[in-house]
Amino acid sequence: MTAPEPREAASSLQLCRIMRPDDANIMGNVHGGTILKMIEEAGCIIGTRHCNTLNGDRCMAALARVEKTEFLCPVFIGEVAHVTAEITHTSQHSLEVQVNVMAENILTGTKKLANKAALWYVPCSLKNVDKIMEVPPIKYASAEQAEEGRKRYEIQKTERLETKTRIKEVVSPPSHPEDRTKERHTVGFSQSSLIHLVGPSDCTLHDCVHGGVTMKLMDEVAGIVAARHCNTNIVTASVDAINFHRKIKKGCVVTVTGRLTFVSNKSMEIEVIVDASPLMEEDKGKYQAVSAFFTFISLDKYNRAVPVPPLKIEGEEEQRSFEEGNARYLHNKAKRLAAKESLQ
Incomplete structure (x- = not known):
């Protein structure tokens, strides 16, 4: 052949x-x-x-x-x-x-x-x-272009496998994340979820959900979390790599859950996880299908970035998530500065 x-x-x-x-x-x-x-x-x-x-x-x-x-x-x-x-x-x-x-x-x-x-x-x-x-x-166009593409391919392949391993270790969100009695500016206060039944209009010819539909739901949930935390106008600033671990089929119920993991002076990192479970085949059980970290910023009425309220940490797990988020924040900040300097 x-x-x-x-x-x-x-x-x-x-x-x-x-x-x-x-x-x-x-x-x-x-x-x-x-x-x-x-x-x-x-x-x-x-x-x-x-x-x-x-x-x-x-x-x-x-x-x-x-x-x-x-x-x-x-x-x-x-x-x-x-x-x-x-x-x-x-x-x-x-x-x-x-x-x-x-x-x-x-x-x-x-x-x-x-x-x-x-x-x-x-x-x-x-x-x-x-x-x-x-x-x-x-x-x-050139051998250099082909080599750069190959390097990007190897990097994303490695990171996707690492994320797939990590997502298996993530603790499932609580059954009732919409507890509004918690103290303001805590993880529990702003944590939000959305439940959506996957219908024909959400799907490809394979009867699997369009990736864009899933990402839109994830951004909506992350936006609710960010707005609840700072109570201002908010916009998406960036999204870390979104990994699609397993397909989501028509007829599944998806639960999209978002929670704050890190807050800097002017940005909020929100982890969003998509769980899926077949509605008519409950014996197959729930599984984690997609994961990502969204970063939002808070804006005033003139669309200028304004300070974000500090996050109140409760417990060891939240402290660990905060430290991991801070490491990602510093890493991304260093990459942006390096890219900016290379253009000068």
């Missing part, structure tokens, strides 16, 4: 949509989850198109991981979001899609880069959702 010929990288896919009132919070800022959903839709389309250029079983690109995503500036009601996606690396069974989001004010014509993201997909056969298909290779 001969190997498939490498293909030129697929031409960029572009999607655009005007932001409506139902895309935003009460302050007019578009939900980060809405942007994430648009990003995933673009990635899924271009990934699926590319993977079906070979003869054989038809397949659908399934989201496996989203790298750390920075929200560079907020998008507002009435602006047009332009989403551009491009395949930048392929391995035998996965592909990387890089996505940019530009926000356009159609009254003034000004544009701003709102978001950059990198997503990893695997092609699943339409005949058998558990069968991973081969990905057609792409041609790279």
Whole structure:
């Protein structure tokens, strides 16, 4: 059997949509989850198109991981979001899609880069959702570009396996996280959850949930946690890598739980875990399907960042989570400073 010929990288896919009132919070800022959903839709389309250029079983690109995503500036009601996606690396069974989001004010014509993201997909056969298909290779502009892509692939593969191991050790959230009698600014006071029954409109052709739908639910829960903690307008600042550990099928009940893990002077880190359980097959039990850390900032009425109330720690587990969050905060801060210096 001969190997498939490498293909030129697929031409960029572009999607655009005007932001409506139902895309935003009460302050007019578009939900980060809405942007994430648009990003995933673009990635899924271009990934699926590319993977079906070979003869054989038809397949659908399934989201496996989203790298750390920075929200560079907020998008507002009435602006047009332009989403551009491009395949930048392929391995035998996965592909990387890089996505940019530009926000356009159609009254003034000004544009701003709102978001950059990198997503990893695997092609699943339409005949058998558990069968991973081969990905057609792409041609790279240079050997250096191919090598950089290979390094990114190895890094995300290692981190995804490490996160999968860690998530098995995470303690399940309490049965009633909505206890509003707790003292303000504690983990328990702001902890929130959302329960959603997965229906046909949430799913792909495989009857599995779209990754963008899941990310939107996660961002909504994280936003509620952040708003309860600081009682101000809040926006998504960044999202650490989102790892999709197991598929979520139609008919599952998903419980999305968010809790504060770390607070700096002007940011809040919120761990969000998605649990799934088949509604009609209870014997299969509940499992943890997706996990991520979201970072939010608090804004005043002029959309300027303002200090966040300190987090009151209760118990050893919360202290451990806080210290781990502080380590992630310092690591990400150092990376941002290093990137900034490299551009000077």
